[in-house]
Amino acid sequence: MNWLDVFCHPLWAVSTTLLALVVRLQRRGRWDPRTCNVQLKGKTAIVTGANTGIGKFIAMDFARRGARVILACRSEARGTAALTEIREKTGNADVHLRLVDVSSMDSVREFARRILDEEKALHILVNNAAISGFPRQITKDGFEISFATNHLGPFLLTNLLLDLMKRSAPARIVTLSSVNHYRGEVDFSHFKGDNLVHHMDTVYNHTKLHNIICTNELAHRLQGTGVTANSVHPGVVMTEVMRNYSIIVRGIFNFIGIFFFKSSEEGAVSPIYCAVAEETEGITGKYFDSDCSLVLPAPLARDAALAVKDFEVCERLTSKL
Ligand SMILES: NC(=O)c1ccc[n+]([C@@H]2O[C@H](COP(=O)([O-])OP(=O)(O)OC[C@H]3O[C@@H](n4cnc5c(N)ncnc54)[C@H](OP(=O)(O)O)[C@@H]3O)[C@@H](O)[C@H]2O)c1
Numbered sequence: 249m250n251w252l253d254v255f256c257h258p259l260w261a262v263s264t265t266l267l268a269l270v271v272r273l274q275r276r277g278r279w280d281p282r283t284c285n286v287q288l289k290g291k292t293a294i295v296t297g298a299n300t301g302i303g304k305f306i307a308m309d310f311a312r313r314g315a316r317v318i319l320a321c322r323s324e325a326r327g328t329a330a331l332t333e334i335r336e337k338t339g340n341a342d343v344h345l346r347l348v349d350v351s352s353m354d355s356v357r358e359f360a361r362r363i364l365d366e367e368k369a370l371h372i373l374v375n376n377a378a379i380s381g382f383p384r385q386i387t388k389d390g391f392e393i394s395f396a397t398n399h400l401g402p403f404l405l406t407n408l409l410l411d412l413m414k415r416s417a418p419a420r421i422v423t424l425s426s427v428n429h430y431r432g433e434v435d436f437s438h439f440k441g442d443n444l445v446h447h448m449d450t451v452y453n454h455t456k457l458h459n460i461i462c463t464n465e466l467a468h469r470l471q472g473t474g475v476t477a478n479s480v481h482p483g484v485v486m487t488e489v490m491r492n493y494s495i496i497v498r499g500i501f502n503f504i505g506i507f508f509f510k511s512s513e514e515g516a517v518s519p520i521y522c523a524v525a526e527e528t529e530g531i532t533g534k535y536f537d538s539d540c541s542l543v544l545p546a547p548l549a550r551d552a553a554l555a556v557k558d559f560e561v562c563e564r565l566t567s568k569l
Contacts, residue, residue: 293316293371295374297377299319310524315371318344318346319346320359350402363409364408373409375405380489380492395439398455398458407566420475420477421476424481424519427481429457429546439565457548458562460549463479465552480538535549
């Protein structure tokens with residue numbers, strides 16, 4: 249008998265279906281946004297990368313709760329499509345599009361300037377926009393593009409909006425990291441593209457580790473201000489996140505994903521939990537798993553001395569731009 253015959257056996261189909269069912273049931277978090285009655289009327293929220301994937305569903309939830317929502321997107325066309333959809337589905341007209349390319353420090357500064365000019369308050373900031381599997385490229389600021397998009401841009405944006413958030417307290421900062429941070433490493437030469445191996449998600453993993461390290465240090469610095477900062481893993485989610493990978497890798501991801509991965513709406517649950525739930529009020533400097541539970545991040549993400557250094561390096565890199 250050929251070992252491949254096992255895949256033709258009816259038991260194979262039955263056990264795969266059962267496994268897929270179990271995984272599907274398990275991927276429902278322990279918290280359901282639909283049963284959470286928190287209203288956000290009078291609150292303002294910004295979601296970066298809100299035109300698709302997880303970010304769109306986070307913004308949709310905030311809009312349903314009555315918030316003034318700012319979709320921070322880089323493409324006017326994609327952003328406008330999401331804006332129209334969110335306004336139509338939620339009936340909330342107080343949803344707005346503001347353009348920003350988070351990989352460009354000039355663009356982040358321009359965006360933040362506009363927000364500070366136009367908004368009286370900011371209660372929720374969700375750093376969601378990110379890229380994965382992007383080939384090596386150095387931005388005009390001299391940063392490796394994945395580091396600029398996933399970490400340095402959001403880092404600068406958060407810092408530029410901090411005073412407004414402190415004045416609006418209680419306020420929450422939620423940064424989408426990933427379970428992949430466990431495979432990340434810290435080497436400050438990475439920021440400028442040195443000593444990096446561009447293979448699959450290697451660079452992405454480093455950036456997601458920096459997300460947690462700097463969010464923890466930010467939380468430490470924000471003690472007593474009423475502004476909290478947490479990181480969250482949304483789960484493995486069927487979005488456009490694999491768009492920069494080869495067609496084969498995307499094909500495998502999408503095929504397995506049909507059975508086992510979360511939808512974008514399901515992926516938005518743990519970030520929404522961090523951003524709005526009463527249960528997470530006052531919690532800061534923590535890392536949430538995709539089922540909304542608090543878990544310990546990787547040891548490097550818990551190293552307080554490293555966090556101070558990382559934060560200072562990022563401040564230095566972004567402050568002069
Ligand atoms: N999907 C997963 O399995 C997974 C797992 C763990 C963590 N996450 C995290 O979840 C977050 C959302 O990911 P996703 O899966 O929803 O990804 P996605 O579908 O690829 O969406 C990413 C969003 O970020 C935007 N974006 C990318 N580069 C940008 C830039 N330079 N400036 C402004 N916006 C930019 C994209 O805009 P365009 O449409 O214009 O490109 C898009 O709106 C990310 O932080 C990711 O690391 C995802």
